[in-house]
Amino acid sequence: MTQTVSRPGTGAHQTPLPLDVGAIRADFPILSRTVRDGKRLVYLDSGATSQKPRQVLDAERWFYENINAAPHRGAHQLAEQATGAYEAARVTIGAFIGAPENEIVFTRNSTEAINLVAYALSNAVTAKEPELRTYAVGQGDEIVVTEMEHHANLLPWQQLCERTGATLRWLGLTDDGRLDLADLTTVVNERTKLVAVTQQSNILGTINPLDEIIARAHEVGALVLVDGAQSVPHQPIDVAEIGADFLVFSGHKMLGPTGVGVLWGRYDVLDALPPFLTGGSMIEVVRMEGSTFAAPPQRFEAGVPMTAQVIGLAAAVEYLQALGMDKVEAHEKALTGYALDKLAEIPGVTVIGPPDTVARGGAISFTVEGIHPHDVGQVLDDRGIAVRVGHHCAWPVVRRYGVPATTRATFYVHTGYDDIDALADGIRAAQKFFGTV
Amino acid sequence: MQLENMYQEIILDHYRNPHGRGLREPFEAEVHHVNPTCGDEVTLRVHLEGDTIADVSYEGMGCSISQASVSAMYDLVIGKTVPQALETGEHFMTLMQAKGDLSVAEKLEDELEDAVAFAGVSKYPARIKCALMSWMALKDASARAWGGQS
Helix, strand or coil: CCCCCCCCCCCCCCCCCCCCCHHHCCCCCCHHEEECEEEEEEECCCCCCCCCCCCHHHHHHHHHCCCCCCCCCCCCHHHHHHHHHHHHHHHHHHHHHCCHHHHHEEEECHHHHHHHHHHHHHHHHCCCCHHHHHHCCCCCEEEEECCCCCCHHCCCHHHHHHHHHCCCEEECCCCCCCCCCHHHHHHCCCCCCEEEECCCCCCCCCCCCCHHHHHHHHHCEEEEEEEECCCCCCCCCCCCHHCCCCCEEEEECCCCCCEEEEEEEHHHCCCCCCCCCCCCCCCCECCCCEEEEEECCHHCCCCCHHHHHHHHHHHHHHHHHHHHHHHHHHHHHHHHHHHHHHHHHHCEEECCCCCCCCCCCCEEEEEEEEHHHHHHHHHHCCEEEEEECCCCHHHHHHHHCCCCEEEEEEEECCCHHHHHHHHHHHHHHHHHHHHHH | CHHHCCCCCHHHHHHHHCCCCCCCCCEEEEEEEEECCCEEEEEEEEEEECCCEEEEEEEEEEEHHHHHHHHHHHHHCCCEEEEHHHHHHHHHHHHHHHCCHCCCCCCCCHEEEEEEEEHHHHHHHHHHHHHHHHHHHHHHHHHHHHHHCC
């Protein structure tokens, strides 16, 4: 069941926001353009991909205009400088999540990072080096996910199970949009090889109690992969504090370029995994008869990497650090509380997910009675408001709550109360247009 | 407001009061089509008498455009032969590719009747699939029913 937001009498109050929205907006060139016949762009789709500040765009341009070369190849000056900048970015990005640089693997995005781990676990079955078979998955083993995972943290595990004969199990959801941990100790058991769980749901906004899940997983000797695609951009993260074995996130959702994501893994675990993709620069010695692999992280970075994008992501990290991740988190919490109150004032609007700001991030999915989310989105778009509509790559979640789709608004550092007021006005306009009120 | 261009009154009428909705018997073929980007679904049955479409019955969930489109299609194809219905489908496809060019709609008025009202949808690439889903389902189902007969 879904639940209607009702916090009568609270009203929506605008407490001062921790971030200077006006100054931040000036850093984002795209926010000064207009859409749909001159309307101000109200961008409430950062959960799909974030917009990029000029500092990030400048960093990429600087790389191409000054030191463009393939890193870790060649001895010319450009190659040295490109390698230096690439590896310096690894240090910066690692420090952002409290990790040493040798535990940071660059991938295309979170999706590829998760696939990397899933394929490494099945490649382990046939690895010729005994030490790379440590985490091999096979018949009788179990992989655990949750019902709130993005397809990116579901399909790779379904496929791993199909390749290896392992069994996929999952933790369900409660009516108020949280993980149901009642059967945690039976679902996660001595047969479990890996638990994959999101830190923050991309559709419900729920922030999950990782401590309890990770403690249980480690108690039975299972690895834990945390999907941080929706959390790393929005709150301070320290991998040591989380205590998982893997954390993945995408650059493009945290003000960085597309085409770069990160797999963080505990070094001893990474070191016991065979590669996913093979080819150039991930090798130790290559002979026609067979080859050996480099140590992590290079073992997992085959081919010339997305160098400019990595440097752009480091610039995004520096931009976020200058704002302060504590402030980013507090900013979004204030906006989320305000938005939940504003939506509660509109009859017919139902939030799918936790109804208050407790253990909840700035992703708000909702339905509007009598109006399909596509049609809500169309009316909002006509007013310059960009939201996401559909199943948000989390089809099991919308099915669980008995709706075909939702409309989702997500917030970030440039979001202000004016954006949320525009959203609320737009929803009322949709109700008027379709004659449901 | 550009909205009225897309949401013509005819479309909203079909959406609120869909024609021919519900799954009926007899039928020779049933198909289930989904729009994977948004989760919209339609289950559609075709009943032929000879080569004539005697009934199209359907259930589905989706946005106003997808639901109105299947209703308008129902009105257009009942009583047509399968080749005639497929030709009408081609005209509708042409309309959806018009990128909002109203002269295309004018030329197709006789063939498409109420369905020319969907001309405004062709300006919104993300919504064209919504309008086309039922026509794709009809093409699929009538090919199966037609094949099963011959």
